[in-house]
Amino acid sequence: MLKFDALSKSYGQGAARMQALRGVSAEINAGEMVALCGPSGSGKSTLLNLLGLLDTPDQGQIYLQGRQVPTDITALTELRCHLLGFIFQRYNLLPVLTAQENVEYPLALLGVAKAKRSAQAAAMLEAVGLSHVATHKPDQLSGGQQQRVAIARALVKRPPLVIADEPTANLDGETAEQIIELMQQLGRDANTTFLIASHDPRLYQRCDRVLTLKDGCLSQFQPQLRSAS
Numbered sequence: 001m002l003k004f005d006a007l008s009k010s011y012g013q014g015a016a017r018m019q020a021l022r023g024v025s026a027e028i029n030a031g032e033m034v035a036l037c038g039p040s041g042s043g044k045s046t047l048l049n050l051l052g053l054l055d056t057p058d059q060g061q062i063y064l065q066g067r068q069v070p071t072d073i074t075a076l077t078e079l080r081c082h083l084l085g086f087i088f089q090r091y092n093l094l095p096v097l098t099a100q101e102n103v104e105y106p107l108a109l110l111g112v113a114k115a116k117r118s119a120q121a122a123a124m125l126e127a128v129g130l131s132h133v134a135t136h137k138p139d140q141l142s143g144g145q146q147q148r149v150a151i152a153r154a155l156v157k158r159p160p161l162v163i164a165d166e167p168t169a170n171l172d173g174e175t176a177e178q179i180i181e182l183m184q185q186l187g188r189d190a191n192t193t194f195l196i197a198s199h200d201p202r203l204y205q206r207c208d209r210v211l212t213l214k215d216g217c218l219s220q221f222q223p224q225l226r227s228a229s
């Protein structure tokens with residue numbers, strides 16, 4: 001589903017140059033749920049932004065469904081629209097849109113008719129427990145609620161690949177569990193592949209594998225983790 005090979009990325013120039021990723025490679029199969037862990041500043045968001053086609057590597061290749069991703073911006077945007085759901089570390093909701101409209105937005109980009117996208121977005125908001133605040137704008141929602149809207153927005157088009165940057169960081173324990181379970185349920189139904197950066201050990205236990213980043217280097221995969229439950 002997703003493969004990346006020798007990805008490098010640096011920020012800044014000259015003496016201020018900072019090597020955030022140092023040639024990282026891995027392969028993730030369709031339907032796998034993989035956690036990405038590592039200390040703050042280890043390069044997790046940098047890697048997810050590259051794999052989410054939001055930024056381009058200095059070196060290395062990314063393959064999605066067996067094909068190397070294009071360099072052309074229009075083709076990249078098209079691919080991102082169809083294949084990818086992205087959950088940002090800081091939600092990135094559109095402030096002028098209501099919760100419902102935020103969740104509908106990716107469907108509108110795909111050309112889904114109004115009535116259909118309205119129904120699908122409402123169902124997804126219900127699944128994350130937010131029907132009662134569907135008409136609220138992001139600044140009227142708590143951090144946890146905004147994160148759940150962001151999760152609903154990423155999952156509503158049922159993308160084959162979901163990339164999530166700390167999706168449960170702002171949620172209380174119980175809500176975090178529900179969200180992880182919801183993501184897994186969707187994963188089972190649609191064979192969705194998940195790559196999730198997280199500091200949350202509860203999430204690691206539910207994942208098939210954990211990748212560890214340290215100082216821009218990926219370490220060996222850990223053995224199977226997903227519990228039998």
Ligand SMILES: Nc1ncnc2c1ncn2[C@@H]1O[C@H](COP(=O)(O)OP(=O)(O)OP(=O)(O)O)[C@@H](O)[C@H]1O
Pocket residue numbers: 011012018019020038039040041042043044045046047089
């Ligand atoms: N836009 C940027 N400009 C300059 N340096 C950056 C930029 N983004 C990230 N960095 C640096 O790159 C390194 C990796 O950052 P990154 O955000 O990928 O880490 P992270 O593992 O996601 O951390 P956290 O757990 O705090 O989210 C850090 O040293 C960071 O300061």
Ligand SMILES: [Mg+2]
Pocket residue numbers: 044045046089165
């Ligand atoms: Mg980060």
